Amino acid sequence: MKKLSKDTLMSFVNYGIVILFYIVFQILASTGNLSSTMKGQLIPIVSYVIMALSLNLVVGISGELSLGHAGFMSVGAFTGAVVSTALTDGIPNTVVRLLISIVIAAVMAGIAGILIGIPVLRLRGDYLAIVTLAFGEIIKNVLNCLYVGVDRRGIHFSMNSTGALDLQEGGKVVINGPMGASIMKISSFTCGIVLLLLVLFVIQNLIKSRHGRAIMAIRDNRIAAEACGLNVTKYKLIAFVISAAMAGAAGCLYALNFATVAPKKFDFNTSILVLVFVVLGGIGNMTGSIIAAALLTVLPELLRQFQDYRMLIYAIVLVLVMIATNNEKIRGLIKSIGKKNKQESSGKEAA
Amino acid sequence: MMKKVLSVLVAGVMALSIVACGATNDASANTGADANNNTTADGSLTGTLKLGMIGPLTGGAALYGNAVDHGVQIAVEEINALGTGFQIDYQAEDDEHDAEKSVNAYNQLKDWGAQVIAGTVTTTPCIAVSAEAYSDRMFMLTPSASSTDVTANKDNMFQLCFSDPNQGSASAKYIAENNLATDVAIIYNNSDAYSSGIYQTFVDAAAEVGLNIVSTTTFTDDTQNDFSVQLADIQQSGAELVFLPIYYQAASLIFQQADQIGLDVKWFGVDGMDGILSLEGFDTSLAEGVMLLTPFAADATDDLTVNFVTKFEEKFGETPIQFAADGYDCPYAIYRALEYYAANNGGLDVTDMSNEELCEILISVFTDPGFSCDGVTGLAMSWNAAGEVNKAPKAVVIENGVYVGL
Numbered sequence: 001m002k003k004l005s006k007d008t009l010m011s012f013v014n015y016g017i018v019i020l021f022y023i024v025f026q027i028l029a030s031t032g033n034l035s036s037t038m039k040g041q042l043i044p045i046v047s048y049v050i051m052a053l054s055l056n057l058v059v060g061i062s063g064e065l066s067l068g069h070a071g072f073m074s075v076g077a078f079t080g081a082v083v084s085t086a087l088t089d090g091i092p093n094t095v096v097r098l099l100i101s102i103v104i105a106a107v108m109a110g111i112a113g114i115l116i117g118i119p120v121l122r123l124r125g126d127y128l129a130i131v132t133l134a135f136g137e138i139i140k141n142v143l144n145c146l147y148v149g150v151d152r153r154g155i156h157f158s159m160n161s162t163g164a165l166d167l168q169e170g171g172k173v174v175i176n177g178p179m180g181a182s183i184m185k186i187s188s189f190t191c192g193i194v195l196l197l198l199v200l201f202v203i204q205n206l207i208k209s210r211h212g213r214a215i216m217a218i219r220d221n222r223i224a225a226e227a228c229g230l231n232v233t234k235y236k237l238i239a240f241v242i243s244a245a246m247a248g249a250a251g252c253l254y255a256l257n258f259a260t261v262a263p264k265k266f267d268f269n270t271s272i273l274v275l276v277f278v279v280l281g282g283i284g285n286m287t288g289s290i291i292a293a294a295l296l297t298v299l300p301e302l303l304r305q306f307q308d309y310r311m312l313i314y315a316i317v318l319v320l321v322m323i324a325t326n327n328e329k330i331r332g333l334i335k336s337i338g339k340k341n342k343q344e345s346s347g348k349e350a351a
Numbered sequence: 352m353m354k355k356v357l358s359v360l361v362a363g364v365m366a367l368s369i370v371a372c373g374a375t376n377d378a379s380a381n382t383g384a385d386a387n388n389n390t391t392a393d394g395s396l397t398g399t400l401k402l403g404m405i406g407p408l409t410g411g412a413a414l415y416g417n418a419v420d421h422g423v424q425i426a427v428e429e430i431n432a433l434g435t436g437f438q439i440d441y442q443a444e445d446d447e448h449d450a451e452k453s454v455n456a457y458n459q460l461k462d463w464g465a466q467v468i469a470g471t472v473t474t475t476p477c478i479a480v481s482a483e484a485y486s487d488r489m490f491m492l493t494p495s496a497s498s499t500d501v502t503a504n505k506d507n508m509f510q511l512c513f514s515d516p517n518q519g520s521a522s523a524k525y526i527a528e529n530n531l532a533t534d535v536a537i538i539y540n541n542s543d544a545y546s547s548g549i550y551q552t553f554v555d556a557a558a559e560v561g562l563n564i565v566s567t568t569t570f571t572d573d574t575q576n577d578f579s580v581q582l583a584d585i586q587q588s589g590a591e592l593v594f595l596p597i598y599y600q601a602a603s604l605i606f607q608q609a610d611q612i613g614l615d616v617k618w619f620g621v622d623g624m625d626g627i628l629s630l631e632g633f634d635t636s637l638a639e640g641v642m643l644l645t646p647f648a649a650d651a652t653d654d655l656t657v658n659f660v661t662k663f664e665e666k667f668g669e670t671p672i673q674f675a676a677d678g679y680d681c682p683y684a685i686y687r688a689l690e691y692y693a694a695n696n697g698g699l700d701v702t703d704m705s706n707e708e709l710c711e712i713l714i715s716v717f718t719d720p721g722f723s724c725d726g727v728t729g730l731a732m733s734w735n736a737a738g739e740v741n742k743a744p745k746a747v748v749i750e751n752g753v754y755v756g757l
């Protein structure tokens with residue numbers, strides 16, 4: 001058998017981690033050993049992992065600092081809310097409805113990604129970071145004044161008030177400005193895991209593809225890449241839009257797990273939270289993003305016993321993790337353990 | 352080396368098995384108690400109720416969450432000190448005014464074994480949690496989440512505060528009926544569910560009662576420091592009265608800035624305005640003549656309020672705001688409801704009752720027309736099947752730095 005390259009091996013490790021996570025929690029749930037706290041967090045964890053992966057595509061692979069990723073998540077969340085409500089009567093099967101909602105949410109977030117990406121990606125460095133931040137806030141504020149209703153005639157939009165929607169009898173207000181969307185819960189853990197595997201598949205294969213190599217070449221040396229004839233804006237846009245679409249899908253999965261979702265949720269803080277997942281997991285490291293997003297989502301809940309000092313301790317943990325992962329000694333230790341294992345296994349093979 | 356590992360493992364397994372045995376013993380003891388049926392012969396209420404509270408104890412809305420938490424604590428202490436054999440085991444969980452965290456907090460309380468929830472404090476998280484509670488059949492009584500979305504289509508969900516439509520339309524009617532003004536201006540926070548909820552119902556009711564809305568301006572959480580544009584608009588429009596369906600921090604700035612530009616109008620607020628007099632660094636003379644609809648005034652002289660306010664000041668060193676009063680009434684409403692049920696059904700022992708059973712019991716009592724209870728936020732409070740409370744709003748005006756009933 002041809003020996004797998006290190007990259008291919010790592011991508012299988014990532015699929016393995018996700019599948020293992022799924023199997024473990026399915027077993028725990030079916031044997032009744034899963035606490036309500038953990039059970040309620042499964043779908044948010046999956047959503048945040050997808051968010052972290054998609055942001056890692058922009059920050060780690062494309063090398064652009066984006067601070068407005070929550071904006072795309074909210075586009076997906078609210079699109080998903082409207083689509084799933086509009087289809088409630090048409091498609092009674094919740095799984096099909098969820099999948100359609102996620103696809104449309106991803107498409108809408110992707111379109112938002114194109115619209116924002118075209119002007120933004122002409123900028124570089126700090127300017128790009130600040131403009132993405134601004135666009136994230138713009139999306140939030142637009143959603144704050146958006147009113148959407150669904151009745152038999154179709155979907156109605158307004159930027160003024162629910163009264164301006166002019167709904168027929170039996171119509172339903174889906175998005176009510178700052179009060180957010182009211183939603184039927186249809187997200188499922190299994191669908192989330194399938195989506196996560198799909199996202200992983202797309203990202204990992206993109207990195208290995210011709211396009212991926214072009215994107216990374218631009219990251220490493222823009223001038224050299226341009227001199228080789230690569231269209232910089234095009235390749236950056238590809239990474240940015242794919243990332244936005246994935247964030248939209250994550251947002252849809254997230255929103256449809258709660259009965260309500262407000263635009264306020266997707267503010268600057270959420271963007272930074274996802275960036276923290278990416279940075280702590282290691283920029284450009286997909287395995288790290290998965291683990292960091294999952295652990296850091298659960299951590300505040302595990303710290304509940306500390307009550308008011310919870311977020312303080314959370315911050316201390318973040319700092320400690322940051323120091324630990326950047327410490328030469330600790331890094332050397334981890335590496336030496338890895339080498340030891342390799343030696344052992346190769347030793348066994350030889351024997 | 353191998354031996355050491357093995358011995359540790361064996362020790363661990365043994366320790367675990369001991370713990371496991373202990374757990375099974377406990378469980379059998381519990382089932383034995385359950386078999387006794389949950390009734391006591393004499394119609395009295397006994398047992399320990401596990402009451403959970405969810406609210407923002409940290410973060411930007413912590414003021415409200417902590418106020419409710421403190422109010423509930425006082426009520427629980429009082430009920431536990433009655434010596435009736437009924438005790439409340441109370442636990443509060445933080446949600447940071449976030450729907451996701453709120454559902455986590457709810458699940459945490461469920462793992463703790465909560466039987467009834469007093470919460471959640473703020474509206475958006477409450478909508479998310481009430482959907483969970485509805486599918487789990489967990490009874491919820493929110494002290495302060497006022498949107499109708501909170502109770503809509505959920506029979507297990509009740510409000511202790513007025514719903515937004517009630518506040519908005521009650522304000523409009525009060526202004527019209529008492530001829531306070533005909534030309535009205537509004538400033539509201541359009542990034543806040545509470546504020547825009549009241550605004551919408553106020554506008555609808557204003558059209559009915561013939562109020563003229565001459566100026567409508569908004570602000571958001573991010574822009575609540577400068578109101579010069581809004582106030583200039585009001586000055587131009589010639590409004591006689593400004594309706595402020597907002598919280599008191601923003602209102603205090605509006606009063607200051609209106610004073611600077613010499614704007615002379617009447618001000619009318621809702622329950623979120625309560626607390627303005629105890630705001631640090633605020634010149635209370637600016638709030639002179641402000642009218643507000645509130646279910647609670649800390650300087651009322653009835654026994655219930657005096658008792659509550661003294662205890663609150665003693666324990667927490669501050670005057671309770673309306674949220675604290677709402678919180679204080681929640682455990683009492685639940686306690687009185689259980690007492691009512693026990694008296695009419697030959698007693699009740701709540702220890703280890705499932706949340707489903709308690710939910711059905713409490714729904715039946717709360718929707719029972721014969722049930723009502725007194726609290727510091729209103730006398731003879733009763734509830735309709737939609738989960739909305741029925742109590743009279745009090746209109747007060749601020750005179751010489753204190754509330755005076757209108």
